[in-house]
Amino acid sequence: MAHVHEITIWTRGVVKDKEGRDVANGLARAADREGKFTQAFDNYVDLPDRVNVPLRKYARISDADIEMKYDYENEKPEVVVVVDATIVKGIDVLRGVERGGLLVVNTDRAPKEILKFIPNGSALKAIACVDASRIAGSSTVDFSGTEGGVDAVGLGSGIAAPLLGAVARTTGLVKLESLAAVVKNKRALQQGYESVVIEALS
Amino acid sequence: MFDIPQERAVPFGCATPAPVGEQPMMITGNWREYRPVIDHEKCNLCMNCVVFCPDACWQLDEAEEEVVWNAKYCKGCLVCVTECSHDALGKAYELDFPDGVVRLEKPF
Numbered sequence: 065m066a067h068v069h070e071i072t073i074w075t076r077g078v079v080k081d082k083e084g085r086d087v088a089n090g091l092a093r094a095a096d097r098e099g100k101f102t103q104a105f106d107n108y109v110d111l112p113d114r115v116n117v118p119l120r121k122y123a124r125i126s127d128a129d130i131e132m133k134y135d136y137e138n139e140k141p142e143v144v145v146v147v148d149a150t151i152v153k154g155i156d157v158l159r160g161v162e163r164g165g166l167l168v169v170n171t172d173r174a175p176k177e178i179l180k181f182i183p184n185g186s187a188l189k190a191i192a193c194v195d196a197s198r199i200a201g202s203s204t205v206d207f208s209g210t211e212g213g214v215d216a217v218g219l220g221s222g223i224a225a226p227l228l229g230a231v232a233r234t235t236g237l238v239k240l241e242s243l244a245a246v247v248k249n250k251r252a253l254q255q256g257y258e259s260v261v262i263e264a265l266s
Numbered sequence: 267m268f269d270i271p272q273e274r275a276v277p278f279g280c281a282t283p284a285p286v287g288e289q290p291m292m293i294t295g296n297w298r299e300y301r302p303v304i305d306h307e308k309c310n311l312c313m314n315c316v317v318f319c320p321d322a323c324w325q326l327d328e329a330e331e332e333v334v335w336n337a338k339y340c341k342g343c344l345v346c347v348t349e350c351s352h353d354a355l356g357k358a359y360e361l362d363f364p365d366g367v368v369r370l371e372k373p374f
Contacts, residue, residue, distance in 0.1 A: 154296020
């Protein structure tokens with residue numbers, strides 16, 4: 065079985081639920097356009113979500129058919145995206161991450177300040193910070209597109225767009241062009257790609 | 267008829283004891299993005315924050331004669347800031363403080 069890239073997204077219930085879902089779906093759809101095999105789904109354990117509770121979204125990208133169809137959690141994520149920076153104080157976001165993992169955080173703070181709150185940061189290859197909230201202006205509060213429903217709002221109209229740009233630059237899992245084809249706010253996507261601060265760790 | 271050990275016996279009417287003090291099964295401190303900060307100089311102990319807090323995170327410390335905040339359960343709804351009668355409460359971003367880390371294994 066080919067290697068499956070696992071991406072876990074930590075977000076906050078209701079208020080940033082759509083943003084987290086957009087990051088997972090955006091990565092999966094962009095990789096799908098490049099001919100990869102993909103999955104994107106919510107975490108059943110965290111549901112039903114309530115306002116501000118930390119919850120997870122998952123994406124998987126692989127060159128071959130993904131056989132882990134009935135695993136509803138990413139056991140060993142190699143990329144962790146944190147949609148709201150304050151989550152690092154409430155949850156061990158790096159659980160399951162093995163050596164060489166990547167962390168992308170939506171914050172206006174420097175990577176060093178975020179690392180202070182991450183006790184097991186030694187496993188990371190790099191940490192990336194992007195001020196997605198400022199770039200996008202506001203986050204979308206909508207349940208459009210949940211549980212297989214039609215997404216009427218559109219993918220990546222809020223802070224998910226700059227975050228996707230930052231993830232593309234940090235991880236190289238998907239190309240910026242394929243993301244631009246699926247994301248609504250292309251200006252924010254480009255800005256996120258350009259303005260992300262990446263700090264390499266040993 | 268049955269020999270039930272004392273510690274496993276269910277009280278009459280199946281009433282089980284409520285948690286005294288804090289409920290360790292439902293820690294909500296990791297929901298918080300902004301925390302309330304109190305200026306004790308301005309506070310006149312009107313008790314609005316104690317009354318309005320949905321999770322009883324503001325309690326009166328009678329010995330010190332001031333209200334104290336519980337970081338473990340405050341989920342940052344900031345109703346106390348809205349209800350404060352003397353502008354003694356303000357909000358501050360959570361990442362500005364090294365304390366108040368409630369690192370749970372499960373989201374909630």
